[in-house]
Amino acid sequence: EAQVTQNPRYLITVTGKKLTVTCSQNMNHEYMSWYRQDPGLGLRQIYYSMNVEVTDKGDVPEGYKVSRKEKRNFPLILESPSPNQTSLYFCASRRDSYNEQFFGPGTRLTVL
């Protein structure tokens, strides 16, 4: 089954404790992205990648890092999480810039 998977689905952590949210897709897509969804703000892109070793900032990259060492994986790293990063995070992938994105199920992160 074609899908985007994220782990963990739920995470509660404390300020400053480094964490990684994994994202993997099995569709051989070139493009991958991370978004955060907050009430009243919709979805905002954090980072995106157009190929292995090619990443770029989206609209709200501060406090996040990403890497794309393999085509299928695109982890999101919070090196020193803060409470304002409490949010619902989505990973997405797509074949190219013309086509739709496929979304993962989301990761709900709470930073205390």
Place this chain on the structure above:
Amino acid sequence: GDSVTQMEGPVTLSEEAFLTINCTYTATGYPSLFWYVQYPGEGLQLLLKATKADDKGSNKGFEATYRKETTSFHLEKGSVQVSDSAVYFCALSASNTGNQFYFGTGTSLTVIP
């Protein structure tokens, strides 16, 4: 820059009512347009898409037509059901801006029996 403006919600309709959710866009070049749906507690699913002017996307009774002259992509359904209750997002992909994908703020729809 590119952007999507979507009708504010929430929207509450009775079952079998007609639905319209307005979406307009600003883009340079020739974007692709999408409607996504998010059911409670779930991720976003593609509902329909249109990749060029005058294209009509349709799925599950929903339709939207890519209108370049009015820069719009309004979502319509002739008869909504309770199971259509969800949040709907209009989105734009402008191929000349890398992987940038612009979303509207979402419109929450509740259908009551």
